Amino acid sequence: MKNLRLVLLSVLFTLIGISLNAQVKISLDNKHSSQKISKHIYGHFSEHLGNCIYGGIWVGEDSPIPNINGIRSDVADALIEVGMPSLRWPGGCFADEYHWKDGIGPKSERPPMINTHWGMVSEDNSFGTHEFLELCELLDCEPIFAGNMGSGTVREMSEWVEYVNADIKSPMTLLREKNGHPDPWYVKYWNIGNESWGCGGNMSAEDYFNNMVRYSTFLRSYPDKSLYKIIVGPGGSDPGWTEKLLKLASENRKMNMFNAISMHYYTVPGGWAKKGSATDFSEKEWIVTIHKALGIEDEIEKNIEIFKKYSPRQKIDIAVDEWGCWHDQEPGSKNGFLYQQNTLRDAMVAALSLNIFNNHCDWIKMANIAQTINVLQAMILTNDEEIVKTPTYYVFKMYKLHQDAILIPTEFESPEYKFEGESVPAINISASKNEKGEVHFTLANFDPLNSHQIEIPVGDDLNFSYGEILTAENMNDFNDFGENEKVITKEFKKASVNKGTLLFEIPAKSILMLEVK
Ligand code: AHR
Numbered sequence: 001m002k003n004l005r006l007v008l009l010s011v012l013f014t015l016i017g018i019s020l021n022a023q024v025k026i027s028l029d030n031k032h033s034s035q036k037i038s039k040h041i042y043g044h045f046s047e048h049l050g051n052c053i054y055g056g057i058w059v060g061e062d063s064p065i066p067n068i069n070g071i072r073s074d075v076a077d078a079l080i081e082v083g084m085p086s087l088r089w090p091g092g093c094f095a096d097e098y099h100w101k102d103g104i105g106p107k108s109e110r111p112p113m114i115n116t117h118w119g120m121v122s123e124d125n126s127f128g129t130h131e132f133l134e135l136c137e138l139l140d141c142e143p144i145f146a147g148n149m150g151s152g153t154v155r156e157m158s159e160w161v162e163y164v165n166a167d168i169k170s171p172m173t174l175l176r177e178k179n180g181h182p183d184p185w186y187v188k189y190w191n192i193g194n195e196s197w198g199c200g201g202n203m204s205a206e207d208y209f210n211n212m213v214r215y216s217t218f219l220r221s222y223p224d225k226s227l228y229k230i231i232v233g234p235g236g237s238d239p240g241w242t243e244k245l246l247k248l249a250s251e252n253r254k255m256n257m258f259n260a261i262s263m264h265y266y267t268v269p270g271g272w273a274k275k276g277s278a279t280d281f282s283e284k285e286w287i288v289t290i291h292k293a294l295g296i297e298d299e300i301e302k303n304i305e306i307f308k309k310y311s312p313r314q315k316i317d318i319a320v321d322e323w324g325c326w327h328d329q330e331p332g333s334k335n336g337f338l339y340q341q342n343t344l345r346d347a348m349v350a351a352l353s354l355n356i357f358n359n360h361c362d363w364i365k366m367a368n369i370a371q372t373i374n375v376l377q378a379m380i381l382t383n384d385e386e387i388v389k390t391p392t393y394y395v396f397k398m399y400k401l402h403q404d405a406i407l408i409p410t411e412f413e414s415p416e417y418k419f420e421g422e423s424v425p426a427i428n429i430s431a432s433k434n435e436k437g438e439v440h441f442t443l444a445n446f447d448p449l450n451s452h453q454i455e456i457p458v459g460d461d462l463n464f465s466y467g468e469i470l471t472a473e474n475m476n477d478f479n480d481f482g483e484n485e486k487v488i489t490k491e492f493k494k495a496s497v498n499k500g501t502l503l504f505e506i507p508a509k510s511i512l513m514l515e516v517k
Helices: 002-015 073-082 093-097 129-139 154-165 171-178 205-218 239-251 283-294 296-310 344-359 391-402
Strands: 023-025 043-045 086-089 113-115 121-123 142-147 189-192 228-231 260-267 317-325 364-370 380-383 386-389 416-419 422-425 427-433 439-445 452-457 464-471 488-491 495-498 501-506 510-516
Touching: 043 317, 073 129, 073 380, 073 386, 073 391, 086 129, 086 189, 086 364, 129 142, 129 154, 142 154, 154 171, 154 205, 189 205, 205 228, 205 239, 239 260, 239 296, 260 283, 260 296, 260 364, 283 296, 283 344, 283 416, 283 422, 296 317, 296 344, 317 344, 344 364, 344 391, 344 427, 344 439, 344 464, 344 510, 391 427, 391 439, 391 464, 391 488, 391 510, 439 452, 439 501, 464 495, 501 510
Parallel strands: 023 452, 043 086, 043 364, 086 142, 142 189, 189 228, 228 260, 260 317, 317 364
Antiparallel strands: 113 121, 380 386, 416 422, 427 439, 439 510, 452 501, 464 488, 464 510, 495 501
16 A cells, blocks of 8 residues: 555656655675775776877877876876776787887887778887886886787797896897896786787687687796786677687686686677767667666676686686777767767766676776777877866776775665666666775766665764765766866765765766765
């Protein structure tokens, strides 16, 4: 009877345009809270593509744009602030046609090349191994090298490892010394090829497996410099690739040849043929985008099932080393440069993806958003000396408190957000506890019209201490050059802990970070 009354009331309220915001009760599973959220889940990806490197990161020492040995100072400052733990480079598809030796030594002697994948432009190789590693030192982040398996050789990749990591007299270490760097760096993370089923060589799983084993054999761990090898996994939805690869690895006892398998997952709102505008979209496209982005969780779970089947004892990590929204390039931008704007919708995709990665941190040890600057779902956009921090940047900044914290699994039933035949859970969340005992919740509410009341029992010892919110007036608001920022984090004060329960209302189309301590 009570239920019937509630239903009738809700029908009436819907008819007169008032939404009944049900209380969403989220419980914390403290008993199963032992997994660390690897900080590398908050990693980035930078490819020699469009203006990601040239113009975005690198302007050269002689540029009028303020720089530190050629690296843009404003971009470096913004990336330090956002807390970037790792950076993958030099591609992407570009990696499989990059010959690292062309990018070392005096710049005037470096041969140019054609970037055949991205705009058929000339690449002058002025940004190479030394410049990239200097960038990583400046940002205090771990480099991830994507090695060329597609058009390179085993020797070339093995010598790259020797050049950057070895501390023993050898042709490569002498060459490094001649180029001004007698001491080795330490590059731990190596991709053995990129999308080898496509742009990285169009290989079958069998071909890739045989090549990978050969390459992996000759990628040496020098003293105190053990390598972490990431092999090519599926793109989008292709668990068949994972299945074939792991079956081969397990039958041939080659599971020890790698530490992680990659996954690439792009959210392409309208599909590859007509992706759709980054800024000019309807509510239908908003919900479809959220629905597609949430699909990454199914793909992760399908892959985990395959790992469990072929490697019941040995743990394989997942590196989601390319993910993000892929829209039509901005009108007027150069073909092949993949330059796109970034709205509150992209922020939602970042928020939900990071929550999903956090919640699967027992398997996912690394993820790299594509890409850092001026390409796809970028953190930062630049235009000559101007710079814009995108809504996605602010999500990464809000979420950085999860880095290396312990996941607290959550359980709840989300209300549904429905629109024109599409339906998604309205609320998405992850939670973690850091060494100081502070608990952080990050939530997204995809519903563009309705807020939701949330209750989270946190215990009597904790109090609400700080909150931040990211939202905007319109779902397609974005930050643009020469204008005040429309999508920016603000302090969120409307939460409290009452009798051990954290209570707050998450506004429509917003992302929240709440701290209790
Ligand atoms: O990020 C752009 C491209 O997408 C990468 O080069 C490639 O790996 C993927 O297909």
